[in-house]
Amino acid sequence: MRFPEDVPVLSDGAVTLRAHTADDVEPAYRMCQDPVMQQWTTIPVPYLREHAVSFLTEQIPAGWRDNTMWAWAIEYDGTYVGTIDLRDGEGGVGEVGFAVSPEVRGRGVMTTALKLAVRYAFDGLGWDRVIWRAYVGNFASRRVAWKAGFGGLVTIPGGGRSRGVRKDEWVASVGKDDELAPRTPWWTIPVLEGGAIRLRELRESDAQRAMEACSDERTQHWLTGMPSPYLLDDAKAFIGSRPDEAAAGQAVPWAIADAVTDELLGNISIFGLNNRMDRAVGEIGYWMHPDARGRKVMSTAVGLAIGHAFRPVEDGGLGRLRLVLKCAATNTASAHVAEINGFTRVGNERRADPRRDGTRDDLLTYDLLAEEYAAR
Template sequence: MPIPPEHPVLTDGVVTLRAPRPDDVPGQLERHREDPDRRFDADDARRWITYGIHEAWKIGTRLVFVIEYQGQYAGTVGLEPDPHGNASIHYGLASRARGAGVASRAVRLALDFGFGECGFHVVHWWARVGNWPSRRVAWATGFRMGEAIPGFGEEHGRRVDAWTGWIGPDDERKPRRPWFDHPVLETPRLRLRTWRDDEISRITTARTNQATAHFLPFIPQPFTAEDARFWLKDMAEQAAAGHRYNWCLADAETDLGLGNLTLFNLGYGEAGELGYWVHPDAQGRGLMTEAIRRVADWFFSPDGYGGHRLLIRTAATNQAARRVAESAGFQHAGTEREAFPLATHLDARVTYDLLPTDLTP
């Protein structure tokens, strides 16, 4: 690979990538002190900035740049070549520079350098599962997401499951699909927000019941804490992949989780489908109808999702789910025979739909 013998200076007018300087040592040390699991002292920072980065560049094992933002050290980004003409990318940002798109700008500059100057064929990315800031940067800069690989990475001396991704020289350096950031929606009685990790017991209680076992036999019974944690991770993954929104229905006064509303099957003619469930102590109060109407307002609004048709599909014999759909103003759009699998047999599947013109004040 034609690696330049010395650091070039790369800039997009906002962020600059350059060689390290002695005055970067305090910033490097401070950044690593923000990570309580990382053992990194002043001597480590000094050696890395004054010697380690230059030596790694010289022998071609790691091509690390200091990220400069607003005239100060803001972190590092590096490319690690492999024997196959590819490279992996690594980056870390100081807290003062987060939230301003600095990491994404730095990664784009590094990719342009890696593909244009060094001739890499593919650049790989990986991050520990749960490292959402790193994944957000990879998403923003156009990486294709691959599989999550158990035990793929190592952090602080222990093996970790890792998200993976890759990008090629001809790929655009921008998101390939939306990342759904959940808006907080409010009604007189509810606040629609994302679930928290401390609400596992509310989820397990709501999902463990005879009706769920009958109408949704693919859901484990009993629904354990482990199932709930996996479900929360999966909902976050689905939002990051632009596949679905998932709201917790929380009491507007106490913030207690009362139920769940999911918007999925998006992207096909700007239609979407709703799924829902309610905690036993919140049933019979019309809360789901209230939540669906609020989500429908947001979904159809040009300032919201901007969709044009909402669907609800359920088993013909699921009277509770059908009452909710009808109470929310959905119209019966059709019935398919033996199309909804129950625990014991195939039921008919009913479809309800809602258009913006169906909404009433």
């Protein structure tokens, strides 16, 4: 292809992808000074003007001429605001990379740009699949990819490389027959308040209290899947992985906090939300810090979570039709929380709940239906 003559102009009216010009060097250079940009991409740091000159006026034109990289300037409101590129493409599969300047982030510019580029990869270049990669934690990029239909996300420990350092990486992809729209829900974690408690997102500052709660003898006894001993690093890893659960559409995880002090009292989660066989079910799980037990805090927290689970999706809820809660037959405190919230005992799986000492308890299943909840 000839540069810039053969570079296709792609537009939805508001966002336009076009060939780079020498005038884009200065705004591209400025964009690359942004610390967020430097954190999440492989650009050189410090980023010098000559880097922008070389990338925009040499590497990008060469990419179009050699059929190895197809990069566009992203124009919004008549101004250069970023760059998006497609690379490789051998055998019909290639990768996409992108960035926009901080001033226009959060307005959907990149989502539009990504859809335009991906459509061109399929229709213009004849690709079958486009791959997106990002360092773990780059939720803005993940959300853009999610909105454009990228799915099947996996985490590859150490899969990314950043200036000589290995980083954990997310990888997802979209195929030519896929709709360029989200494939799974991305749940938000709303703040819910009632009865002197607040359900909110877990934070790093909750780690000490979470460690105390999870290393407690009773928590360790009933929740045998937890690491033992349970260390501060385990608590940090648990807290750090919560946003991922929500973004993957699998769970809505909350901290249970004191409404006045905001101190962590416990944890509650509605999980199993991505069950392929049943999109309308969810399971409730929880643990409590020992110093908050015996005050009906968990019963209140479950009540708040249930309300969110049964609320229709269009009203910001999870649109569930059935909720499940499971506990060991001998865990009377947990069974009480289920019963006080109107759950019905529907099953007893014999010896289904292994203890750490090798013994096994029966596992009770409770459920609550949306119509029962509505009739209260």
